[in-house]
Amino acid sequence: MHSFGIAGAGLLGRLLAWRLARTGAQAQVFDAAAGPAPAFDAQGPAAFSAAGMLSPLAERDHADARVASLGWRSIALWRDIVAALPAPRPFFAERGSLLVAHRGDLPSAQRVLARLAGETRAAPEALDTAALARLEPALPPPAHAWLLPGEAQIDPLATLAALHAAAEGVAWHWRRPVAQALPGRLQFEGGDWAEFDCVIDVRGLGAAQSLPLRGVRGETVWLHAPGHGLTRPVRLVHPRHRVYLVPRPDDLLFLGATEIESEDRSPVSLKSAVELMSAAHSVLPVLAEARILRLDRHLRPALPDHLPRTVHEDGLLRINGLFRHGWLMAPALVQDALALLRQEVVA
Ligand SMILES: Cc1cc2nc3c(=O)[nH]c(=O)nc-3n(C[C@H](O)[C@H](O)[C@H](O)COP(=O)(O)OP(=O)(O)OC[C@H]3O[C@@H](n4cnc5c(N)ncnc54)[C@H](O)[C@@H]3O)c2cc1C
Structure with missing residues (x-):
């Protein structure tokens, strides 16, 4: 069984944890926030503050065709995800x-x-x-x-709560800010380290030292x-x-x-x-x-190009730059990222 250390319990972090839990993987999630519920203090997940519009067509007003394409796929995936939640x-x-x-x-x-x-x-x-x-x-x-x-459209608050509640076996660590996400290990603020087969960095803006966010x-x-x-x-x-x-x-x-x-x-x-x-x-x-x-x-x-970015190397995956389209694109990005990880695990 593979162990995953996920930095960030926002939209991507919860979706990944839920998906990994369903495969029987061992996942631990570390977040700077005080707990899973929204605080509306502009510090925790941006995902709680979102409208939850899934608008691949309207977003073409300013976004690339790739955003729309991820969006159409994600609408179909959300349909299945919501149906699979209790x-x-x-x-x-x-x-x-x-x-x-x-x-x-x-x-x-x-x-x-x-x-x-x-x-x-x-x-x-x-x-x-x-x-x-x-x-x-x-x-x-x-x-x-x-x-x-x-x-x-989707209800962000209810969806984030449901993904958290349904991710069976996942260990959630709150008030645990991650200072560095490196291949196979996380360093926490305070200096201690933890090791995993794979680290996933989905800290949103919290990852600004690793990406030009x-x-x-x-x-x-x-x-x-x-x-x-x-x-x-x-x-x-x-x-x-x-x-x-x-x-x-x-x-x-x-x-x-x-x-x-x-x-x-x-x-x-x-x-x-x-x-x-x-x-x-x-x-x-x-x-x-x-x-x-x-x-x-x-x-x-x-990110500067307003497009999402997935960076993958042995033992480390980063997904970020979801900008104003996170709810629109997250399921497809997570599906693609898990396919990359499966290749790594099989290789
Ligand atoms: C006003 C507004 C409206 C929006 N409306 C829509 C919409 O209608 N449709 C749409 O598709 N998108 C919308 N979005 C965009 C969407 O909310 C984001 O794209 C999405 O939340 C990004 O997801 P994420 O998981 O990358 O980051 P987040 O959801 O921000 O999660 C990041 C997580 O990382 C944690 N974190 C940060 N730093 C650290 C650290 N050092 N250590 C550990 N954890 C850390 C945070 O606490 C948080 O839990 C909107 C956004 C805003 C602000």
Whole structure:
């Protein structure tokens, strides 16, 4: 039986631990955080702060075809992962998403659509008022709307909790920051070492001494909006932010997100909060009476090319740079990484 030392219990760390546990491997996970639950202090996993949109088509607005391709594969993998988790299963839905624009923003929307035309697996479908009303009866018709078919969404909090709970036999070590991840061994802050057949470094931004990573700040608003009625994520063409409204179970609506070139982890600014909330209110006026549950922020771990990177050598695997697409790409990246490890184990 092979032993794995995983540095980082965020999205990749939990997915890897769960997958390895199912193969009967011996896995230990080490994380700097105090425990498995979210603290919303911008320090633990960025994954807790994410919207959980699985948007291979919409992300072609700025991302490479490789991101979309990993994304389409991952949507199918998430379907199987969620089905394999014990009940109550995390919320996961494949209903597509909407792109909407106010009257004056049609030229901007057309520029977005031109970029999405690079995607071969799916294309935006223009919706007239009747078609939109059939899909989202609670949404007051915006001037322009398109369905982005095939897109999906997942509940990040419930999924991270479920992967942690279902990873049988995995040893989780909290408040155990890793200083160095080297082939076959981890060094912890404080100086002690532990040895494994294979070390997996998935510390997100915490691995910045090993990879040219930078953090990209994202701010979000969590709303309680009973009766809001939305059934799928809605993106608004907006001059400054990629604004989206994501419905979650229990009448929650998640508004995101700013994308700011800064590693500032301090609380959400007034300007960002006002811009996100007024944009959301312009799409769904019923939000006037929504209650603000949380203003959250975190840093997306990005490499210079904004693409994910898997680095593999004997006894060491690093996966990082998931940027704004971690939920979209993680299952496919983990599947490919485990295939690499199987070759190493067999060799
Ligand atoms: C506002 C926002 C919205 C987002 N929305 C989406 C979305 O809708 N769809 C999507 O696909 N993606 C989204 N993302 C991106 C996604 O959250 C990230 O790409 C993903 O979380 C990266 O996963 P990871 O496992 O690499 O890192 P993380 O999830 O950040 O996990 C890293 C882990 O390493 C631990 N760690 C750090 N340093 C150390 C250390 N020295 N020793 C031990 N452990 C350490 C951390 O505590 C953490 O648990 C969003 C991100 C943000 C911030």
